[in-house]
Every structure is written in structure tokens, then in C-alpha cells.
Amino acid sequence: MAVRPILVVGNPVLRQKAMKVKRVDKALEELIDDMIDTMRAAPGVGLAAPQVGVPLRVAVIEVDNVLTTLINPEIVKLEGEYEPEEGCLSVPGYWGHVKRAQRVTVKARDRSWREIRLKGEGLFGQALQHEIDHLDGKLYLDRLESLDALQRVEPRRPHEPEPSASGSGRRPTGTASAP
DSSP: OOOOOOOOTTOGGGGSOOBOOOOOOHHHHHHHHHHHHHHHHTTOSEEEGGGGTOOBSEEEEEETTEEEEEEEEEEEEEEOOBOOEEEETTEEEEEEEOOBOSEEEEEEEOTTOOEEEEEEEHHHHHHHHHHHHHHTTOOGGGGSSOGGGOEESSOOOTTOOOOOTTOOSOOOOOOOSOO
């Protein structure tokens, strides 16, 4: 198990649609373990495989000390709408209000390759939607009405690029504490 570097806005892997996983093997088990370590070290609420440079449909989420591993997740139902604060480990130092469904139903496989169906609301529902967006090559920035709506968490460091919805920019180091 290891903590992997988290890719940030500007890296093209974050804009690619991730590939479906065909089976669980030792390499996938190691990836999932590394993702859990990386998410916790950041710290964050969730992490998708593309954020660590692996274009596979895998995500991990930990809310209220409950760890959820998702393989090939798909949203099957969205209900209601609200606009919570949201940040991202791949967009360090910023947050914004993002329109999300209040409740979400997701089907996926767990790390034992069993089919699962999850319902989420609040932070867990938000994290499900956020991580599945990553697997589809989307960032929460894409859901903002304007980048002017972004709020700065801390002063920008000289090596951090300003975020852009197009995903252009360099790869700085940094973390944020949200899904």
C-alpha cells in the first residue's frame, strides 16, 4: 500500500472517460488499497482512479467512517436538487457551490465483484456524484455557472495555476479537503 501523487487540473487524464474494469485481480486490489491510503492522507472524502493517473472506473469514498469501494459505478436515479459547497483534491485551494441531486441511486460492483446498489444523500450522495463525474472526465468546475463563483481556500502559491474549466495548466502539488 502506498500514497500516490494526485493529479491536478491541467492533466489530460482527468478529462478522459475512464475504462470499465473487466475483473478484480491483484493489480486492481493494490490500486484500491493505494487509493484508500491516498484519499486518507490528502485528506479527502473520495478519490477516483483517474486522479491518481489510472483511467479505470474505480472510486473510493469514506463518509462517517464508512468506506465504500465502487467499481464500474453508474447513476441510475437522481432526485431533487440542491447547491452544496464542493471542492476537489484535483483542484487544490478552491471550492464553489455546485448543483447536485439531493438523492442519488448508484449501481456498481464492490471489490469482491458483487453487484451493489447504493442510495445516497447529503455528503455521501454528493461524493457519489462527484467521483462518478471524475470517471466521466468531468470536474466540478464544469458544473459551475462561472469560474468567478470559485472561492479561494488559502492564498495561491506561486507554482499553482489558476483553475480553468478547459483543464489547461501545469501540474502543481496541493490538496483540498472535499470529495
